[in-house]
Amino acid sequence: MTKNDRWLVWLFLAPAVVLVAVLMYYPMLGTVIESFYSTSFINPDPKFVGLEVYRRIFSQQEFGQIVVNSLLWTMGVVLLQNVLGFFSALLLNQHLPGQGLMRALVLLPWVLPGVVAAIIWRFMYDPQLGLINSFLISLGVSDTGMAWLADTDTAMLSAIVAAVWKGFPFSTVVFLAALQNVDEEQVEAAIIDGAGPLRRLVDIVLPSIREVAMINLVLTTILTFNYFDMIWVLTRGGPQNATHIFPTKIYDLGFGQFRFGDAAVYGVFSILVLVLLIALYFAIQRSSRPRVARA
Amino acid sequence: MKRTLLAATAIGFSTGAALAQDQVTIRFWDNQQTESGLSEYQRAAVERFEAENPDINVEVTTIPYPEYQQRLLTAVQGGNAPDVSSLDQIWMGAFAEAGAVVPLDEMAAEANVSADAFFPGAWESAIYKDQLWGIPFNVDVWFFSFYNKALFEEAGIDPQSTVTWEGLRAAAEELTGDGRYGIGLFAHRGEDTVVVLNSFIFSNGGRVLNEEGSCALTEPQAVEALEYLASLAPYAPQGILNASSGSMRELFLNGSLAMEFWPALEQPTLKNSDLDWDFVVGHAPEGKTPVGAYGGWNLAIYESSPNKEAAWRFIQFMTREDVNGDVVDLIPANVAAAESFLEENRVGPDRIMEHLNNAKPRPLSPRYLEISDIQVTLAQDIYSGMDAAEAAEKACGAIDGLN
Numbered sequence: 128m129t130k131n132d133r134w135l136v137w138l139f140l141a142p143a144v145v146l147v148a149v150l151m152y153y154p155m156l157g158t159v160i161e162s163f164y165s166t167s168f169i170n171p172d173p174k175f176v177g178l179e180v181y182r183r184i185f186s187q188q189e190f191g192q193i194v195v196n197s198l199l200w201t202m203g204v205v206l207l208q209n210v211l212g213f214f215s216a217l218l219l220n221q222h223l224p225g226q227g228l229m230r231a232l233v234l235l236p237w238v239l240p241g242v243v244a245a246i247i248w249r250f251m252y253d254p255q256l257g258l259i260n261s262f263l264i265s266l267g268v269s270d271t272g273m274a275w276l277a278d279t280d281t282a283m284l285s286a287i288v289a290a291v292w293k294g295f296p297f298s299t300v301v302f303l304a305a306l307q308n309v310d311e312e313q314v315e316a317a318i319i320d321g322a323g324p325l326r327r328l329v330d331i332v333l334p335s336i337r338e339v340a341m342i343n344l345v346l347t348t349i350l351t352f353n354y355f356d357m358i359w360v361l362t363r364g365g366p367q368n369a370t371h372i373f374p375t376k377i378y379d380l381g382f383g384q385f386r387f388g389d390a391a392v393y394g395v396f397s398i399l400v401l402v403l404l405i406a407l408y409f410a411i412q413r414s415s416r417p418r419v420a421r422a
Numbered sequence: 423m424k425r426t427l428l429a430a431t432a433i434g435f436s437t438g439a440a441l442a443q444d445q446v447t448i449r450f451w452d453n454q455q456t457e458s459g460l461s462e463y464q465r466a467a468v469e470r471f472e473a474e475n476p477d478i479n480v481e482v483t484t485i486p487y488p489e490y491q492q493r494l495l496t497a498v499q500g501g502n503a504p505d506v507s508s509l510d511q512i513w514m515g516a517f518a519e520a521g522a523v524v525p526l527d528e529m530a531a532e533a534n535v536s537a538d539a540f541f542p543g544a545w546e547s548a549i550y551k552d553q554l555w556g557i558p559f560n561v562d563v564w565f566f567s568f569y570n571k572a573l574f575e576e577a578g579i580d581p582q583s584t585v586t587w588e589g590l591r592a593a594a595e596e597l598t599g600d601g602r603y604g605i606g607l608f609a610h611r612g613e614d615t616v617v618v619l620n621s622f623i624f625s626n627g628g629r630v631l632n633e634e635g636s637c638a639l640t641e642p643q644a645v646e647a648l649e650y651l652a653s654l655a656p657y658a659p660q661g662i663l664n665a666s667s668g669s670m671r672e673l674f675l676n677g678s679l680a681m682e683f684w685p686a687l688e689q690p691t692l693k694n695s696d697l698d699w700d701f702v703v704g705h706a707p708e709g710k711t712p713v714g715a716y717g718g719w720n721l722a723i724y725e726s727s728p729n730k731e732a733a734w735r736f737i738q739f740m741t742r743e744d745v746n747g748d749v750v751d752l753i754p755a756n757v758a759a760a761e762s763f764l765e766e767n768r769v770g771p772d773r774i775m776e777h778l779n780n781a782k783p784r785p786l787s788p789r790y791l792e793i794s795d796i797q798v799t800l801a802q803d804i805y806s807g808m809d810a811a812e813a814a815e816k817a818c819g820a821i822d823g824l825n
Binding site: 168171253254256273274278279362363366367368384386 | 519612672
């Protein structure tokens, strides 16, 4: 590459770099700086307080609850979404009749806007008019149904189920692409050697899609940790904070209560978690490169 | 003659140039809470204003209620606030404290705009630290209790008996059963939860903050009101903690809910239904008068506005008796405009007027939104079975901890 080429590369990159710097890194840096100041809408002149806001927020019981909620939410959604996504991908990879139609249908929840999906689920969970309760009552499982989203014991699980329904097609598509790249010759050789479906799955399929699965897990973890609309529409973080996670809390503090400094602290914590997850994503991607090259 | 013509032409040109130079455009933001065609009415009123004030153009932006707070806050923070906008009564303290809006005392005094023309609680909601920060634009009161006439007749209950707490509880109990519910309660994270909670507290002589600005929810009147509300829970549809006044609407309209709390704004929706309904004016213990919590919006001028004088003329116009009723979807804050508006648009105008005159605003604190959030938690605590005194103690700890 000549010196001129290098300039040209930077010239082409410049618009993207400027946009990312202005729209992403500048606000992110601003958030980190703001977290060291005591600032809110009613205190437009920020006062530097160092780690004081961090100390106050970390000492609140609410912060611990939001960390636990975020862990439960993220792990629950990611695990169930990927398990469901993997098995749907296996099913769609069986060359069954009507496979094209099935693949299109499976994608439907994913292409629905998040808010629409959340509203549909809110109606389904409605204690009096919802489909879920009327189904349970018609089966005789329950006399009166349950207030799924109003009970601290069931609200998070209900939100997780809705998010899994919305998100599993993403995992299905990724797993399906990976399954279609599994070496057919290896599978056929295993069949000739008498390996059953389970053996083929464990010894051939899973090792072949390991990297893709890992990347899928990390990607869905990032997306789920940042997932705002499902919980906001279903519960607004309630009841009694039982479903508040980082994005809903940040929104609530910043726009609901005008507490920008407190929102910034939650934002910084959120950024740190995401940076770790993104680093993990790149590490996995890098470790998978030599294998791809050998293939 | 030639000189006169030249002079006249010169004056004509200079006046035209001056007009072009003095022409200002102000940006007005408002929010829309119902599908009432508000933005069209406002545009028609703006045309009238522009005809009366040819030197001022008005750009109207109507934003749906759920997005309004966020859009306004972002605009103020980004230095792109409109010249004039409606502000929720509960935001006045914060916007004033932040220096985002300007005091209007001098302009109001010069223009003879005074409290007399408006509902007392509405005027009070625009005063913070003894200064006037907005002019009341529209108002409403939570605590009109709408009831399904057929269900009450079927149960043989006189709806008027529910104006006392004892009567309401007895009626709610009687009306509950066979898939029907006596009263709709809600405690989701929203302001409707807080206004109903406050209406019961106010109706028992209680308050949220005392004169010093400290939490008053542990006072006996407030705790009694909380205990009373919790005692109604068995007669409400399950799922109170995630229910809103909106989610109760479906149940009321399909005939499975006998009574629900809404502002008078609910009337247009109910009028469009087949339901036979009416309302009573709140509930209070025997011998006390029901006091609702005020809701509504004030018009304010932003500090960043380069056209404050034009904005002030626009505010005067929008709150005028002959205009106010045409540009709001709640109730006009101008009392004279409200009288004719209610006569024309609402069932029971006299009852509504009486309630508007009795109502109390929510605490005028710059930290109101945080107080409101704590009150939502308080409501969720009592409906979850926590002892009312203990829940109030917890809420007061949080409110007093804000300072």
